[in-house]
Amino acid sequence: MKPPKHILPIIAIAQFFCTSLWFAGNGVLTDLISSFGLTQSSVGHITSAVQLGxxxxxxxFAVFTFxxxxxxxKVFFWSALLGALANLGVLWxxxxxxxxxxFRFATGFFLAGIYPVGMKIAADYFDKGLGKSLGYLVxxxxxxxxxxxxxKDLTHIFPWKYVILATSFLALFGGLLMIALVPDGPYRKKSQKLDFTACIAVFSKSDFRAAAFGYFGHMWELYAFWAxxxxxxxxxxxxHSVNEFRISFWSFWIIAIGGMACVLGxxxxxxKGVKPTAGTALLLSGVCCLASPLVLLFAPLPVFILFLLFWGMVVVADSPLFSTLVAHSAPPNVKGTALTIVNCIGFAITIVSLQVVxxxxxxxxxxxxxxxxxxGPALGLIGLFRKKRTSLKV
Known part of the structure; x- marks a missing residue:
């Protein structure tokens, strides 16, 4: 069954609007520091608070299989509404x-009903070609x-508080788009009962573990790099004594170019296959980690920017592919729970890497x-391509 043409664009737009809440605090961090007397070390704490939430x-969400x-x-809409309200708390x-x-913890808490649930909605509409669909979504x-x-780069035009207002408004609008235009998909298999063991039982499958461990290695690197x-x-x-450089502007492009890489991947x-493509991106991002000292010390500015843009692509290009592998290897009636618990563990790993960095x-x-x-990439590749054979040939 081919889904209506508007479904994927609406899911992607809603996801785009709602996930703008994620780094809203980081985007105005310098203003938060000056306005509320915070310290420079707040960048790690504020990002970690979102991740912890x-x-x-x-x-x-996983334990109660929401x-x-x-x-x-509906889960997506209510999460977007409450996440937008929590985001506004920063303006107090x-x-x-x-x-x-x-407030950032609460924002992260409700993002749990947005990101993995958005992937679950896509999986309910797209059976074949899920990797491409999740590429757009991620x-x-x-x-x-x-x-x-x-x-933040535009705050010379308007106050920093408008960044918070704008992201909250976008999140609310994204939630409204989802509930109004995206009904339950044809491949949805509703779970009929509460199963507290579902989020643990999925790990009994070797295919699922391979996909999950690859994702975990990817997550060790991803958010630490972004933050x-x-x-x-x-x-x-x-x-290098570079003056008049727009850090926020280039931070946007270095992170945002990963969106194009997700679609391309x-x-x-x-x-080429989902698993080989994911493994290649993970390998390339690991190479970037190893090359980072030489680039920071010796590269001229254009090379440094090109290096970070390339890293921004490969560091996240594998994310929708790992989610595709997870979705295909999970039982249909607990697909949403499987995606959610893998996200839960993956983001727990980001807390450790953020604090370590x-x-x-x-x-x-x-x-x-x-x-x-x-x-992260090293252990992720070992988990994904470990000697024990799996059937992950998606």
Whole structure:
């Protein structure tokens, strides 16, 4: 059954609008520091608060199988509404670091009903060609994640608080689009009962474990790279005495170009296979981790920017492909729960990598910090292509 033509664009647009909440705090971090007396180390804490909220939300959603027992579009809408309200909390005049962290935690919590649920909705509509469809969907998430940096670059035109207002409005509008225009898909198999063991039982399948472990390695690198792109740009500008460089503008493009890579990877996977395409992207991003010290120290500005743009592509091109492998290897009646629990564990890993990178900046030369991210691609490739044969030939 071929889904209506508007379904995929609407899901992608809604995902783009709603996931702009993710890095809204990071996009205006310098303004938060000056407005509320925060410290420079807040970048790691604010990002981690969102991730922790997302982990708590996905764990709860997975244990109670919300996306499989209830209409995914309704779950998406209510999560978007509550996430938008939590995001607005950053505008409170009496905020402290603790209250900002609470609001960002709540935003992350409700993002658990947006990102994995959006993939579940896509999987309910697209059986064949799911990799291509999720390429568009995750690509939209990537651009949505980058959007606050672009809005921050424009704050010379309007106040930083408009970034928060704009992302909250977009999230609400995205939720309305989903509930109004995307009913439950034809491939949805509703779970008839509450099953607290579903999120654990899926790991009994070797195919599922291979896909999940590849995703976990990818996640060790991804959000640490995204969160510290502005920091790395700032270090390069300082060391190489580059003036009048628009860090927020280039941070947007370095992250957002990954959206195009997700779509491109989806099309490549139709010809080369999902698993080989995901493995190639993971390998290339690992090579970028290893090359990072030399590029930071010795590359001229154009080469440095091109390197980060390439890294921004390969660091996330495998994300929709791993989700495709997870969805295809999970039982149909718990597909939403499978995607959610893998997201939960993956984002728990990002907490560790974010804090490790944040701590390493204080104890070792900055050019060597991103070497630690190599651990993720290395272990992910081992998990994905381990000697025990699987049937992951999607």
């Amino acid at each position: 997302f982990i708590a939300g996905t764990l709860l 996306a499989d027992r209830f209409s995914p579009s 005049d009496n905020n402290t670091l603790i209250s900002i962290l609470v 690509g939209a998430l990537v651009v949505g994640t980058a959007l606050p940096h672009l809005l 510290f792109v502005p920091v790395w740009l700032g270090i390069f500008m300082e060391w 989806g099309y490549i996977s139709q010809r 944040n701590a390493l900046f204080a104890v070792i030369p900055p050019q060597f910090v991103f070497l630690v991210l190599t651990i």
